[in-house]
């Protein structure tokens with residue numbers, strides 16, 4: 001099923017839904033967009049102004065491959081304050097988004113036929129990052145991930161990749177689960193990109209439980225900066241030089257004015273990011289109540305990120321077929337669960353990166369469509 005051949009890297013079906021939605025809009029149809037995993041908020045003004053100033057000040061050249069020192073320091077300060085840690089900025093590597101971070105990290109840690117444990121369903125792109133190194137993803141059912149994971153560890157397992165809050169389920173691993181996973185032998189790589197977008201108790205970093213864990217994170221979601229392309233890794237000291245060499249070779253450095261804007265984000269925009277989180281929290285409640293009211297079953301307790309994954313297999317097993325029908329007939333764009341692995345099939349993902357009014361409207365339209373077609 002998984003292959004390192006370029007032509008076998010899976011297309012992202014949600015992008016096909018988006019393209020179709022845009023075509024329909026061009027033809028005059030109204031579409032409610034609940035498909036994309038990207039904040040609908042503008043990037044906070046203070047960040048935008050900081051980048052503008054940085055450009056005016058002439059910050060338009062390469063930087064150190066590890067990133068601007070002040071940004072690396074701001075990231076380690078942020079982690080130390082948020083999670084009560086004591087991490088040196090020497091362990092922080094700034095990248096052009098979380099995605100390139102994954103690419104060079106897996107290039108460093110994986111060899112042909114190595115295995116990486118991921119949950120099923122999982123973030124759509126994980127298998128591609130893994131297979132392009134010649135390694136293999138090993139899928140563990142999401143439902144009992146932390147209790148079943150040991151059954152899947154072999155002498156080839158190099159990494160356990162976790163993502164909490166999760167794309168696509170919006171659920172979180174409990175503190176004890178992260179602690180338990182951190183005690184296992186393979187390296188934990190923790191994708192913490194949705195940290196801070198959650199309800200109730202704070203998210204826990206894998207670094208709270210083991211200094212050998214690797215964190216990948218970025219500015220895309222929490223600060224609504226998807227298009228800026230800014231991410232980072234926090235790695236054990238012994239990886240830094242090797243990752244620096246990979247970064248030098250493949251990307252040289254992240255954009256200087258974007259890095260400067262990242263410093264401003266961490267120093268000045270956290271209150272605004274927290275306000276966005278409050279709005280996601282209200283929307284989450286609305287979306288979950290709405291889905292429940294039309295009898296659509298979500299994963300238990302989505303309380304993070306901005307997603308709900310709901311089961312539609314009673315109506316249609318092929319999630320792409322159903323997403324396409326809901327789009328053309330009801331005018332609501334959703335992500336097909338098939339994007340997220342075999343256990344995502346039979347589900348649709350709703351992203352509540354849209355106004356309360358549109359979330360309500362979208363869910364009503366889905367309910368009406370399902371009732372008319374299937375009930």
Ligand SMILES: Cc1ncc(COP(=O)(O)O)c(C=O)c1O
Pocket residue numbers: 037097098099100123163167191193217218219220226230231
């Ligand atoms: C779980 C997860 N990790 C990583 C990424 C990629 O983030 P970035 O914009 O930093 O490349 C995404 C984007 O949707 C994601 O959902």
